[in-house]
Amino acid sequence: MISALVLGLALLLIATGMPVAFAIGIAGVSFFLLPTTFLPDETAVQRIVAASQSFPLLAVPLFILLGNLMNAAGITPRLVGLATTLAGWMRGGLAQSTLVLSALMGGVSGSAVADAAMQARILGEPMVDSGYDRGFTAAILAIGGLITATLPPSLGLILYGYLGEVSIGRLFIAGVVPGFLLLATLMAATWFVARKDGYTPARDGLPTWAEVWRDLKAGVWAVLFPIWLLVGIRFGIFTPSEAGAFAVAYALIVGFVFHRELTVAKVLDALTQSLRDIGMIMLIILFSGTFGYVITFERVPQSIAEFALTAITDPTVLLFVVSGFLLVLGMLVEATVLVMLLTPILVPVITAAGIDPVHFGLVMMTLVTFGGMTPPVGVSMFTVCGILRCSYRDYTVQMLPLAAAVLVMVALMILFPQIVLFLPDRLM
């Protein structure tokens, strides 16, 4: 009962527009101030400190910094050439190339918003100039970010793994197959749109091996990165947090020595941007230390699990019902907020129902990240439409075929868990 009040207070403060970190912190502390609570008030602050004292959590700041450094190191323009060579010959060649670019960027960056913003700045206007509809350009650049966020390293999966106590290494490896399938379904949807709206290829004929080799060499450091990352984690050479530190060193060497594009000023910029992003995400994690303690203390996940599992006994049906909720919530609420609030509650529930938390993690992260690309509230949509000066209405109409492709992909992931679990079960 008390936990319902605490949860209700948090939701009320969030819905009225208070910064989420504070809404969660205030709700958590309010529990300690109740006359019925016999825990000392200091425990509230102790929980905030305790939330930060975790080595796996260090993966979050390190991979945020990595993404910003890689962008500053001149990775994106080098990969544009490779992506256009690989996919430019298809119908709607430029649009297909942006999807391939998202997949290539997926190996070095874990953020859908960052990927969409970067691509919108570099490729948005050139696509519109070549005859692409402004709304469609915005939609494909925003939704392409979903591929980036699914392929390892994925910031969302790091957060999910930390909060739900699920192996981040397994989650990373589980993201590989869904990431590439997402690329394939989005490319198929783009092919249909291109045929309907008469978008042409960006180049004549298939690329030659020599051309692929030439562009691959230019982007080799970015293409190699996810491979050594996964191999290193798989063979236990480093943990995800340690991989983050190696990766930052790698980005610095590539940027300064091989690409010669990184400058001290750019590094300071990347550090500053990362410091802000880290503060934003981590303050929610820290302040939810108190909140999470209350939720666990009051056995909320267990109560929800008992309730849900008496109502729905079939795991697939349960997954579809939970996914429906996540899809609707994702359209209204930022992905970070949903991950922070729901992961600790949902993971025990779905584990009790016999669902692999790695499987659920991929389904959940795909849906809540996708929510950022849909109206009425979507940070990726706002960012890309802002850069391209495109109306939300045009964006929404043009994104429908792409959104359908994403939802078909999620339904397949739910119906066939092996799509997600095949690789981690084989490898880890």
Added chain:
Amino acid sequence: MHFWTIYDRIEWAIGLLMLTATVVTVFVAAVGRTVGVPVPSAPQFAQLFLLWTCMFGADLAMKQGGHIRVSALPDLASPPVQTALAWMHAVLMLAFLAFVAILGWDLSMGNWQRELGASGLSYGIVTLAVSVGAGLLAISVVRRLVTRGAAGAFAADPDVPGEVL
């Protein structure tokens, strides 16, 4: 130079230093473990620097209105309602930050002798970050209220995405 310009620069420099220290200590821990000479104190230093990084980063985000909020509902409300809500939020947030700063200080002073594992670090230095961070955040909340007015205090500045994932 203006007082707040110097204040912001110093804070920014410490924040960057803490972030750099976090990366370096994790790197030392990782290299040490990989080559078979583990440095047991490095992970503890990394977590100490991480907490300080988080608090300075959180304050930087606060100064830019970058903290994630769900603004769909309040955006539909009339301007006077929006202002009233923002004032209510500001008062609650300042009370909360004062609570965290004061109890964090007590906790820090009470645990100064307590050592953290292999590093010999004082648990008090770790806890102090939360207290100092809450104080910095409270100052920034007041500054935003003064410079932006209540309604714009927690809204993101241009070019601040308000989301990372």
